[in-house]
Amino acid sequence: MTPPPRDPPSGRGCLLRLAAVALTVAAILATPSPPAAAQSQWPQARLTGVHPPSATRGSSVVVTLTGSDLEGVDSLRFSHPGFQVEKTADLTFKITVGTDVPLGRHDLRAVGTYGVTNPRVFTVGARPELVEREPNDTVELATPVPMNAVALGTIGQPTDLDHYVFEATKKRRVTLTLEADRIDSPLDASLRLFGPDGQPLAEVHDTIGPDPVLHVVPPHDGLYIVQVRDVTFAGSPGHYYRLVLHDGPVIDAALPASARPGETVELTLFGLGLGEGSRPLNDPNPADFHSPPLEARSLKLILPPETARDATQLAIPTLTAVGDRSGFLVDLDGETTAPKPATPGHPLVRTRPHDPLFLALADPELLPIAEVEPNDGGPKASDPVQTATLPLDLSGAFQTPGDRDVIRFDARKDQVWWIECQAERIDSPALPSWVLQRIDPAQPDQPARDLAVPPDSLDLGAGARWPSATVDTTLRWVVPEDGVYQIALTDQMGSTRGDPRLRWRLVIRPETGRHEFAAFVAPASPTIHDAVTIPAGGKEIAYVHVQRRMGFAGAVRIEAVELPAGVTCRPVVAGPTQSLVPLVFEAAADAPRAVGPIRLNASSRWPNDETTHPGRLAAGEGVTRRVIPGGLIRPTPNPPFGAARVSREFPAAVRDPKPAVVSARPRRPGGGPEDGPPLAIAVGSILPYRIETRRAEGIAAPIVVASESFAPNLPAANVTVPPDQTQGVLALPIPSNVTPGLYSFAFNATLTIPFSKDTNAAQKPNINVIVPTETLELDLRPAVVTLALEPAGALELKRGGTLQIKANLTRQNNFAGPVTLEPMPDATADPAAVAQTLTGSVMIPGDASQGVLTLSAAAEAPEGPLPGLALRAVAEVDGVKVAFVLPVDLKIVP
Template sequence: MITSLRTSALIVLLFGMLGTPKFAQAQWPQAKLTSLSRLGSRVGESVDVTLNGTDLEGVHSLWFDHPGLRAFHLKASTFRVVCAPGTPVGHHDVRAVGTYGVTNPRTFVVDDRPDLVESEPNNVLSQAQVVTLNSVINGQITATDVDVFGFDGKAGQRVLFELNAERLESRLDATIHILNAAGRELAECRDALGVDPFLDLTLPADGRYYIKVHDVVYGGSADHSYRLTLSDGPHLDAILPTVATPGVPTSFTLIGRNLGGTPAPDLLIDGRPIERKTVTITPPASGEIDPLTPSRHFLPSQAAPRRGFEYALTLPSGTSNPLFIAEATDPVVLEAEPNQDEHAQMVTPPCDISGTFGAPNDSDIYRFSARKGEVWWIEATAERLGSPADPAFLIQQVVAKAPPKDLGAAEDTPDQGGGAQFGVGSVDASLRWQVPEDGTYQVVVNDLYSSQRGDPRLVYRLNIRPERPDFRLFIVPASATLVDSLTIAAGGRATATVVAWRTDGFAGPIRVVAGDLPPGVRCEPVTIAAGQVMAPVVFEAEEGAKPRVGTVQLVGRSRYGDRKEELGYVSGATKLGPDLSHQAIAGTMIWPPGSPQAPAMAPARVSRGFVLAVVDARPLTLTASPPTFTVAQGHQVNLSVSVARRDGFAEAVTVTAADLPANVVNGTATIAKAETTGTLPLFVAKTVAPGEYTFLLRGTGPFPFSKTPDAQKKPNITLNEPSNAIRLVVRPAPLTLTLNNKGGALKQGGTLEVDVTIARQGGFADDLTVSLVSPPALKLSATPVTIAASQTTAKFVVQAAADSPVGAVAGAAVRAIATVRGEPIEVDEPLVLTLGK
């Protein structure tokens, strides 16, 4: 039933000028972790790690994503980290836990090679720290610093030098140099894997060699840490095919270095020879990414929507870097060269093609037959595979005795709205294409920088598939300006954001439900509205909840219940769409937007689980009611707001709505000092799209605070607390209501005639009633008017009492009440009045 919200004070159009405020981060301290003094450890060993960050007072423990990693507090912000035998090799998340909650994650690497730590001074060759081959050095660059390491090698030995910094969330933009015993430079590298260096060098003679490491501009700080690996172990450059059918044993060709495979004289990377090695791998039965172990290495947000699995080669000399193999959705096809110009490769859609831009100016053509009206999604993927290729493609019609005719093109895929919090746009290309007529067509795919490069690493996947609407779901901290995490005060609330990545035209609502919550924590389901990308999710800790840390798992579903709540649902007639269900993958910003590492868009990555902490109660908790309301387009509502005050907090609280759908006009409310309740007006405009939405309120107020409890002077900070999640269901209005003169001037004791015009829509054709809604304090009245089914206009007379307050009237409206299928549906139009004497 449509709820009638007859409240005493209603918003007027003037509130429409206020807009919806952006999320404002509270100034209450929130622990943040910027870096670690040491970025990893060898399996089975223990190391000491010092934390760098802000608001780390009272830090007492570290949270890791795997039970094989444990930490023991030594002093201040230093911990001894123990890595148990059997702990998986790869990247792990670590978070600090203390007085001000749980921090954002930082990466801690577990390796199977000897793990060393840099020892200063080592700035020049004469001070070089001697290390051994097949080891890892944990280092840190301070301002103007140069780190020098020495090692002994043999003539003909092939050594790989890889420095990890950017991929470990370090601010270091490193350069490495390799020098011989005489100090002559043999090789140098800056940007190879992102901005991280990678060098492949065959040693020319027996003897001592040196590695120099420095920042490209000789900057440095505690946040400029790195891990430098020098090894003759395996390194994977590519795997073909790039896709595989789930559960089916498949032969793969590994392409790389030190693989123990067969030399491939026809293949070179940066002038260096590489090998091929054939292995058989059985992919997992499902390509769905495990939310708790999404990747062994760095997984940027751009690649987060992928499905498939990672593979790494383990040899006695160590474990290789992992590469990603995508889940095939259609029959797998391997590129067959030559396949350009007149040698187009014939394929039959749907198909999943694996290819390589193996040489400069490589352009691959795939030709197929198609029938008029068929709809195909064509997607060229590289970045989501971890490939450095930047694919683009043309769709062409093959014309007899004439050049092919261009019909469409695709390059980069834009972000759908995750933005700084978790941008999922990429350089991969996709396009929906409808066949214009029976005939022969072709997709011409190439690397955007094909004139400048071409080598075996530039692999891609070209998927030609029927339309399969789907989505991926991500959960990230709520702030779009700060690297953040989720800390809830006992008896209070904290928010996160769920982000949907919609594919193949999927535009339906997504119901998001939390599960496996820590004891004492609850989270009401929320809906990402049809066509929308983001929605807030609110976590609540019960009063008296004990401090704890835990993980949360969210599941998004495209169909739920019996769909009778779904807008426009008609039993037996409404197309319900696909029944889809996906777990949310957790994500985090690495550095805030506007930092040197993120001048425009914040870098973000997938994290290993969404972690929250419960801490002691805070001064303010905000609650809104009703938690659910259903209205028609063009309706004014008031939300009741209440606050719980603690720790002597008695100041006024300003309340506004956040995360509102488009065209819902935001009001404001102020709960006065020492008061506990108030009313927030909202106007659901006629232009609000029907659907189900989730939003919340935020309450702000000043509070004297110091980290020193007995401080004599405590400066004010701004409390900024969220309410519970509010569910708004907007129904299509059965009519539109127009006030031809919008109101006017009205004298005390006088009357004002208002012309009302209605336009019935959606099949509504019955009588309706027009009445006045107005705050009692205005002392306005009007006799309800019935507009018969045959009429569209009426005269509506507003009467002011002799003692009505003088001035501009706020909160008055004309309301039309129509009965549709036995339910009263209300449509409002604000009435603009000025009361005079």
């Protein structure tokens, strides 16, 4: 066997970054999002660094925080209760790690005057730790590090170089792994190794994501130097890292690549130092100290059940695993990390790679299997391939240069299959490319006929707020005819490499109509963190990103099942084309100034759905899933380059009020504020909303209220409420090419105010403040009529008089029923008063396309314009009242 490269090929990191950037840029251009507007400059506590970022179990360490808007930080919030915290100075805390705290990575947040911060990783390690000794910019000043220890350092400025010295024994393998990206640091590190003679021996970069890992077999006894630098020549107090030096076991890969919970799985592990029962896969090369021989080890593991996977011990004492709803993490040295961020059957978000081996969670109905060689196929249909039966969950590897894996199966006409080939999402450096082919068994000497080549899996709708683009491929395949088919897989760099760690996973599942989706918390903007700080007596907004798959395109309802004291949040619905849905959290004026967790559930079916929204939900059995917390780790003004990950919790802080409160109505057109059902609105309508504002004392600034594009083809709309007014009307156009469905959305209001953290400051600079309205709800339906009015333009109606308006209907979608034309006062300043003083209604029969509406104004009707007034043409379709709405410019005159 050709000796495999020790480190996963470095080309993948670069290729993936370029591909992910390109896909994300394209997705951002196509993703509905709030309109471009000024970013909020209201203070929000942000955490950029924790120094040092780790400690050993049972020890104490003093940490210093870095970030912005950290005034008044008096406590830390961990994702595990086993940490004790004592404040020792401003932004300095003594942390004591309990002996029961699991090894691995935990979330740490700070809590202060300006709310709760985003999380930063705090690692609990098993190996002794030391802090770099500055200055160590030169080889002569290198910080000594013993074997099996961790050095904690910082690239504090762009020109900074850190050097460490360690003693190594000839032919005894040493592993150097640097953790930066994996612990939320922006450091893009490189490791460079120098031998005892001072000559450079090796340099690595981008091994696990951007983090480098170097394995060496020292050619001589002696002292070796390792240099740490940032390859982009960046540096700051936030560019910190953990440098782990060890000679312990390393797991790189396993086959099969997936497993089912609660079952015994037979794995073949690939890596280094795998212990008893391991076997070398190639002979050591004395001339290549950078390629220790790869080992394999076979193991049987009893995986924890799906209902109890957190920190569950496996049957083999030397192995431990932790897992979440997407899979399991297996480690040989007892140092485990956080669960993989995904959900059952939906491992679509690979945001942070982890050191322990990741086993993907297989569907219960699929038995994971490994490829069987030889299966390279060839120019003839009779060449050796692997046969399989659909559905399947099959994993393999490109083990030698030029390796080709061919999987053959039968399929029946009109069956619909979803085919996924995963590599990036199972932490593999492979770049699989595959083609679907047709085989004619009657002509075994004929080559296969190509049918389809899959596209990359594009970003799933959250754009820069939750980057989820992947170079893994997905294809929906409708079988054209009964027959024999095959998938031929190759590595895009296969001519230059081959390695058992170049794994792929092929999953083929039928389209069953199941409600397949996952939901994640996303920040309100690509330039902010995930933290939510709610002003007392006011509102704050966050978003949920809904990822649908396997053909599911239905509505998903998001509901809070746990909230901090004094905080409320209305349920919202993500429509069929809506991947980002807002959640607005409102705190009572007397809500405790405290921090508490938020837990959210996402459901594809909910109580009374057919009563409230008949016919609006996808057929099939409903599914409820937990909304997974998470957010951006490093927001950036250049959104495509943001980084996101899941977190252990979604907390919120209640703090002092903001300078304005904004609301909008109607929340549900045609229905009450909470009861309904709401009136369905026809696409093509223009729907007016009454905007009501309340400014704090001393604030006299215009408030610009803008809509968000919650569905494709929906244009932005806005209204400005002048400083001397408190109300305005926003007319929301709903073009006829918007996809019908249930939608929730909110308006965002922006005002500019003078502000300083120093309340006694003589001069206060202007800042932008953004506040949301409550969430609003629309049930959009296809239009069965459109409406044109005569006379058009401004109308006048005398008090005590009447006004005739001619209505011209255009019927659509074969609708031939009656239509009722009537005023719609929902968005006027006083809907109840308008309804009493302005009356009129006309029913246009099913065989007519015209009618005359006579409006009557009571003698006591108040004089003046009626902004927000609309006329609606209401038709009943399949038992549902659907309204086509147009604003009308009407003035009551003497």
